[in-house]
Amino acid sequence: MTTTRQINISESEFPARASSSSNHFIRSWEANNVTSIIYETRGRAKEYCELAANLYRGCDHCCTYCYAPSATFQKRENFCNPSVRNDVLKKLELDAVTLKNRGESRSILLSFTTDPYCHLDVTEKLTREAIRILHENGLKVSILTKGGSRSERDFDLLSSKPLLSEYGATLVFTDENLRSKIEPFAARTEERIESLKKAHELGISTYVSLEPVWTAEQSLELVDMTYEFVDFYKVGKLNYNRQQKNVDWKQFKRDIISKLNCYNKNFYIKKDLNNF
Ligand code: SF4
Numbered sequence: 001m002t003t004t005r006q007i008n009i010s011e012s013e014f015p016a017r018a019s020s021s022s023n024h025f026i027r028s029w030e031a032n033n034v035t036s037i038i039y040e041t042r043g044r045a046k047e048y049c050e051l052a053a054n055l056y057r058g059c060d061h062c063c064t065y066c067y068a069p070s071a072t073f074q075k076r077e078n079f080c081n082p083s084v085r086n087d088v089l090k091k092l093e094l095d096a097v098t099l100k101n102r103g104e105s106r107s108i109l110l111s112f113t114t115d116p117y118c119h120l121d122v123t124e125k126l127t128r129e130a131i132r133i134l135h136e137n138g139l140k141v142s143i144l145t146k147g148g149s150r151s152e153r154d155f156d157l158l159s160s161k162p163l164l165s166e167y168g169a170t171l172v173f174t175d176e177n178l179r180s181k182i183e184p185f186a187a188r189t190e191e192r193i194e195s196l197k198k199a200h201e202l203g204i205s206t207y208v209s210l211e212p213v214w215t216a217e218q219s220l221e222l223v224d225m226t227y228e229f230v231d232f233y234k235v236g237k238l239n240y241n242r243q244q245k246n247v248d249w250k251q252f253k254r255d256i257i258s259k260l261n262c263y264n265k266n267f268y269i270k271k272d273l274n275n276f
Helices: 023-031 043-047 088-101 120-124 126-136 148-160 176-182 189-201 216-226 242-246 249-262
Strands: 107-110 140-145 165-170 205-210 232-235 266-269
Touching: 088 126, 107 126, 120 126, 126 140, 126 148, 140 148, 148 165, 148 189, 165 189, 176 189, 189 205, 189 216, 205 216, 216 249, 232 249, 249 266
Parallel strands: 107 140, 140 165, 165 205, 205 232, 232 266
Antiparallel strands: none
16 A cells, blocks of 8 residues: 655655756756766755656757756757757667666666657657667666656656666646747647556556646646656656745645555655745
């Protein structure tokens, strides 16, 4: 039986808890590499996942709240036109062997500063290869995406190694008009939810990143829409955006904890929200 509780991330290594948006985390990106593509996060980044890899440079989902362009010192228009990192799979494979030889047991997040199922991945298919490489080396992979059905083609890989896999989606909006303005080229929320449901049905561990929170009402409603097939929730807030003033964070924190407890779900409240 699932025990309802707020999990301390350090006590629960896997399934990994992750989100794609954090300035702090992105800043630690290049600086903290322990290998060439897979890198170890530090500080607040560990609230998401201790290891991560970004296969693409940039992301064509073009979310307006995305911190990654400034954090990776790219103009937003360049960031929205992603490219493949040089020799990325070759380097990932070398990294994976290194980590395997070290006996690494932590999961590797795909991804922080890009989306593993951005549109570019439809043709490049790097994420599929990355999953295969990580699995072949006995490493755990944690997917976090707004790609919706684009991600489903790799569910066969994830479901074939359920102990080495988890699948997460970032959910922000129930209002599709708003979603299409703020996350213009990401999958519709409904589609992301459908992918979560399919992953769950295939026995893949699922999680939702409720970060950023645009309005309290929408994030609360997203829990109502997904609790039956989502194993874990990670809740943050919105930062560095004018919209954050429109949310009563103290009240939201109370309401989201109450709702998640009511549904008997495991969850993690990020420190920046937990401080309220
Ligand atoms: S999906 Fe892409 S554009 Fe949107 S927040 Fe994530 S990395 Fe940034």
